[in-house]
Amino acid sequence: MWVRYLGFVILFGLPGALHAQPCGAPGLDGGYFVPKQETYSHEIEITYACDSGRKPAVKGWWATSTCQNGVWSPEPQCIDEEDCLPPEIPNAKFNKKQSGWYNPGNTIRVTCDNEYELKNRDATAVCLNGTWTSVPVCEISNNTCGEPPQIPHAVIIGQKYQEIFAADSKVRYECEDGYSVEGAESKKSIFCISGSWSEGPKCIRGTRPGSGGGEGQTTSSDRTQPAGGGSRPGTGQGGSAGRGNIPSAGSAVRPVGVKNCGTFPTVANGEVVESNESFLKYSCKIFYKLVGPETVLCYGDGTWSDIPICRDAxxxxxxxxxxxxxxxxxxxxxxxxxxxxxxxxxxxxxxxxxxxxxxxxxxxxxxxxxxxxxxxxxxxxxxxx
Incomplete structure (x- = not known):
């Protein structure tokens, strides 16, 4: 008996599921639909088209509408064939008409999202004979930055993940417990400037060494060249061609900590997404594909293993x-x-x-x-x- 009573309570609390409203036949001016009947049950779909000189208020020469609890969604409508539907402009905003479509001669003005800019500074389009003239295009700005660099022992706070950032964007890093920036602060911000990120923080365990340490000392996160070593440019110059990630015998060509090779190699259209004491890991930016080794090692002779390239994709x-x-x-x-x-x-x-x-x-x-x-x-x- 308790089970039956509980079932009654549950059903009573969900009237929409039991008593969804039917729909009457839609009033479609200038068009026709099938199937044609006086009433339609909830979630029944109709298909409609328009008379000569008219077109549906959605893309295509025919369209569908579904009965949703007494209301047709979307509402079947036929508009003049010289009217325009809203254009599809990725990464943009423009003035929307309440009716959902635009009459001949109507103009829209486009504003691009923060990370994009108008191609050729063309910001307007005009509805003419049912189509838009010169629809504006929003393309990625040259001043846009890719995702911020991944830094060992740090995370980005207060910012959801995204692939691109507008110029002048700021992101804030926070070091994990037990690490700090410059021996004291645990947080630091970087900025997107002319398409590149400003220098990121280095999260160091405890207090930064150097006040009493020997020349050339560095922590596991530093990129300082060891004492006595020459500077290695960030283009990968000095790496051992053809060596790959498999070291030969001999201490000079065995993998050592990445701090021993100085500046990280630069990969065009790519970036370091992970770095630790043992290796660097690279990834390519959007529209590019990694070819070659994903990880790069530092050898005892101060050279890098083969670096990947990012080809067009x-x-x-x-x-x-x-x-x-x-x-x-x-x-x-x-x-x-x-x-x-x-x-x-x-x-x-x-x-x-x-x-x-x-x-x-x-x-x-x-x-x-x-x-x-x-x-x-x-x-x-x-x-x-």
Whole structure:
């Protein structure tokens, strides 16, 4: 009896699950839908299209709407074919119309997110004949920084992880317990300046040595060249070509602490993501792929093992070079990914057409313009000229 009573209480507390409201037939001005009936149960979906001279208020020549507890979502609507839908502009903000679409002649002004800047300083677009003219593009600013450097025995506080940071951004490090910066403070900030991070802190256990230590002393986190050693530039110069990460016999070519090789090697479009007493670990920035050893060792003769390179791992599509594509400027696609491009409307096309660009290790493949259904069911073949 107690079990039955408890079940009644639970069901009574969830009226939405038992009494979801049905929907009446939508009032669709200038269009038609299927299936057509007087009422529709909760979560029933309809498909609709619009009469000649009209189009759905969403992307595509047909659309769907679902009954959600008595309300159609999204609301089925047909608008004039010369109206414009909101453009898709990554990493940008612009003035949104309450109606959800824009009339011919309407203008939008685009503002890029902090880490991006307007290409060619073009900030506006105008709705003309159902499409946008010269849609602004937000590209990564040259003054943007990648992720802050990883520092042994430290974490970044008060900041969620992100891959890129706007110019003048500040991040704050805090050393782990038992370590400090310059022998006293446990926190230090660095700043993004003209595309590079200012020098980061070194978290040292206890008090920094040096006041009574011998010449050339350093802690496990320091990058100071040992006494008597020559300076090694950060380009990897002085490393033993072809040696790799497998040392030969002899103390001079055996791995030693990374502090013995001085400045860390520089990898173009890459950065050190982990460093400890034994090795350095590298990673590449976005749109690049690591080739070669992930870890780099320091040998007893003061040279580094082979360092990796960061090769391009993206494809670039300049829509201005393809007359059949709607112009959005240059677009980058990561290797292994795809991106959809709108095609310019042609009189012989009865519905919207698209092209799909795919970036592979062999390069870019840009599919010819086809209907979305053809692309979805892979009945579209050929490449864009």
């Amino acid at each position: 993206y494809c670039a599509v300049n829509t201005d070079e393809h007359p059949l594509l709607v112009s959005v400027g240059k677009v980058f696609i990561k290797e292994g990914e795809e991106k959809e491009f709108d095609c310019v409307h042609q009189e012989e096309w009865w519905f919207d057409n698209y092209s799909v660009g795919k970036c592979t290790t062999e390069g870019l493949r840009l599919q010819k313009c086809c209907a979305r259904a053809q692309i979805k069911f892979k009945t579209c073949s050929g490449v864009l000229a």
